[in-house]
Amino acid sequence: TEAAAFAAERLAEEEENEKGEAKDKADKGAKEEKAEAMVAAAAAALARARATRAHRDLLMLRAIAARYSSPDPTPSDVPRMNRAYAEALSEAAAAFPDDADVLYFAGEAWLSVNPWLYWAKDRRTPTPWANASLGYLHRSIDIYPKQTGSLHMLIHLYEPSRLVDVSVPYTKTLIGLIEHGADHLLHVCSHALTRVGDYATATAANTAAAAAAAVAGLTRNLLGVHWCSDTAAGWVLGAVLGYVWGRTDPYGALLRKGSIAVSGSSAASVTAVFVAALLCVRRVVAPVRPDVRAVWFDNAIASLPHDAREAYAAAGPDGERHGKPIFRPRSLSAKVPMVATLCCTLALTGFYPLLLPLVSLEPSRPRMAQAAVGLGGLVVLRGASRALRRGLRVEPSTHKAAYFKALTFVAVCSWTLLFSQLACRALLPPTDAAQGAFASFYAAQAACKGM
Numbered sequence: 241t242e243a244a245a246f247a248a249e250r251l252a253e254e255e256e257n258e259k260g261e262a263k264d265k266a267d268k269g270a271k272e273e274k275a276e277a278m279v280a281a282a283a284a285a286l287a288r289a290r291a292t293r294a295h296r297d298l299l300m301l302r303a304i305a306a307r308y309s310s311p312d313p314t315p316s317d318v319p320r321m322n323r324a325y326a327e328a329l330s331e332a333a334a335a336f337p338d339d340a341d342v343l344y345f346a347g348e349a350w351l352s353v354n355p356w357l358y359w360a361k362d363r364r365t366p367t368p369w370a371n372a373s374l375g376y377l378h379r380s381i382d383i384y385p386k387q388t389g390s391l392h393m394l395i396h397l398y399e400p401s402r403l404v405d406v407s408v409p410y411t412k413t414l415i416g417l418i419e420h421g422a423d424h425l426l427h428v429c430s431h432a433l434t435r436v437g438d439y440a441t442a443t444a445a446n447t448a449a450a451a452a453a454a455v456a457g458l459t460r461n462l463l464g465v466h467w468c469s470d471t472a473a474g475w476v477l478g479a480v481l482g483y484v485w486g487r488t489d490p491y492g493a494l495l496r497k498g499s500i501a502v503s504g505s506s507a508a509s510v511t512a513v514f515v516a517a518l519l520c521v522r523r524v525v526a527p528v529r530p531d532v533r534a535v536w537f538d539n540a541i542a543s544l545p546h547d548a549r550e551a552y553a554a555a556g557p558d559g560e561r562h563g564k565p566i567f568r569p570r571s572l573s574a575k576v577p578m579v580a581t582l583c584c585t586l587a588l589t590g591f592y593p594l595l596l597p598l599v600s601l602e603p604s605r606p607r608m609a610q611a612a613v614g615l616g617g618l619v620v621l622r623g624a625s626r627a628l629r630r631g632l633r634v635e636p637s638t639h640k641a642a643y644f645k646a647l648t649f650v651a652v653c654s655w656t657l658l659f660s661q662l663a664c665r666a667l668l669p670p671t672d673a674a675q676g677a678f679a680s681f682y683a684a685q686a687a688c689k690g691m
Contacts (some may be wrong), residue, residue, distance in 0.1 A: 296336055300345070303328035312546055319353070326369070333376055340384035347376035348393050356400065363402045373397060381410075388417055392428060399431045403574045407432045415445060423453035494589035503590030511583040518575060573642040581644035584653045596661060609668050616662045621651055 301388045307325035310317050326349040333339075333346040350373040351358070358370035366374060372399065380390040398407040411429035426449035430442035454476060485491075494503050541552055625648045634644050 295343065296332065299328070299332035300342070302343075303332060303349070312520060313371065322349075323354045326353055326372075327552060330372070335478055337379070338383060340380040340387045340390070343376045343380035343383070344387055344389040344393070347373040349392065349395060350376070351397065358397055359401045361501065363400065366401075370397060385413065386417055388414060388425065391417075394423060395428055395432050404432050404435045408436055408438075411441075411445075426452060461547040491586070494586065495592055498590070498593035499647065500590035500594070504587050507583045507586035510586060514579060514582065542576070573639050576642045577646040577649045581649045581653050584650045585657065588654065588657050589656060606668065610660075610664050613664050613667060614656065617655050617660055617663065618652065621655060622646070625651075 303325055306328045307321050309321055309324065316529060327347070329342070329349045332342050336342045350369045353369040357367060358373075359366055373393070375396050377390045377397070378389050381394070391410045394410050395407045395414070398404050411432050414425055415429055426445050429445045430449075433439070433442035433445065474596070490506070494506060497503070541549060568647040629644060632644070634641050
């Protein structure tokens with residue numbers, strides 16, 4: 241009896257196990273089928289997305305082709321190409337009515353058909369092209385409220401109208417969206433804010449825009465990439481450094497110290513600080529990627545006149561020697577001549593007491609003759625530098641070229657600040673009127689040495 245019960249129990253367990261295994265297999269098969277269905281659906285969605293993206297890109301490229309249909313357009317061609325560009329983007333917007341970016345491009349394109357002629361005389365009724373632009377831009381904002389391009393264009397569009405208060409909410413949104421360095425987007429908000437009397441916010445926006453331009457400009461100046469805001473930042477930085485230099489007068493202090501060791505150590509310290517600043521900026525601001533730089537260069541070349549483009553194409557690697565345009569990336573090695581000049585200028589102060597004692601007390605020689613000696617020396621240095629560069633076969637855009645340029649700058653600096661004065665003393669005799677003064681000066685100098 242016990243054996244029969246045990247056998248029945250084992251049989252029941254086996255049946256349960258078989259049922260469980262069958263259920264597991266069924267569940268596994270269902271999961272596999274579901275996974276396969278999901279993969280197929282994802283592949284189909286990806287294919288549809290690629291087809292949609294390809295279609296959208298094709299329409300956008302057709303618009304670009306319409307805008308630049310002529311390689312050398314005349315002024316009369318530009319309105320026709322602008323309208324063709326706007327009409328092509330309208331087709332793209334009709335095909336993709338829910339794409340905020342396409343709608344922005346279409347709205348911006350219609351603004352270019354007749355720039356700044358957006359409103360009738362009553363400044364309340366939009367012109368037909370401005371009305372088309374308003375439709376696209378407002379729809380873009382409805383789809384994606386943070387579309388910065390549409391916000392930007394709407395502020396400009398409403399700016400000359402009596403409906404400028406409509407754009408005030410867009411300024412608030414744009415101020416909260418812009419990134420560091422987007423100085424114009426900060427500034428453009430003041431266009432609407434000043435017209436509605438919100439001068440405090442407009443002033444704050446312009447102040448922030450100036451600060452953003454200065455910070456972004458400073459970092460790009462140190463990297464060798466220049467924009468208009470960078471040049472302004474360079475002027476501000478130069479004015480501040482000039483004021484500090486004038487107040488502290490480190491050059492005069494080193495001259496009064498009259499020590500080669502002090503001048504050399506000061507030059508090395510200042511140079512080290514400057515190089516450290518360059519390296520820190522390079523670490524904080526990543527260099528431009530080669531592919532992006534290539535696009536920049538292509539755009540720069542395409543913007544040249546036809547003759548200049550042909551000259552660039554025929555220039556080759558040695559084009560710079562023939563005065564033809566050469567575009568090349570900037571690097572830290574390009575700063576070597578500037579750093580060398582700074583170091584040389586400060587280091588030379590230690591040699592004045594040795595080579596030109598009491599130079600400030602010497603009677604002056606003829607100014608024109610001194611200028612002729614100084615400029616003649618610079619001409620000789622330039623000729624020698626060119627001859628040496630050809631002899632050493634120094635190619636442009638290389639580290640060797642940067643170091644050779646640094647040595648040239650050091651030679652020019654040394655000649656201008658020190659050796660030209662020695663040459664004037666040796667080559668230019670004193671005038672008759674200055675003979676007595678020179679005699680008294682040298683007698684006083686000998687007396688000082690005797691003491």
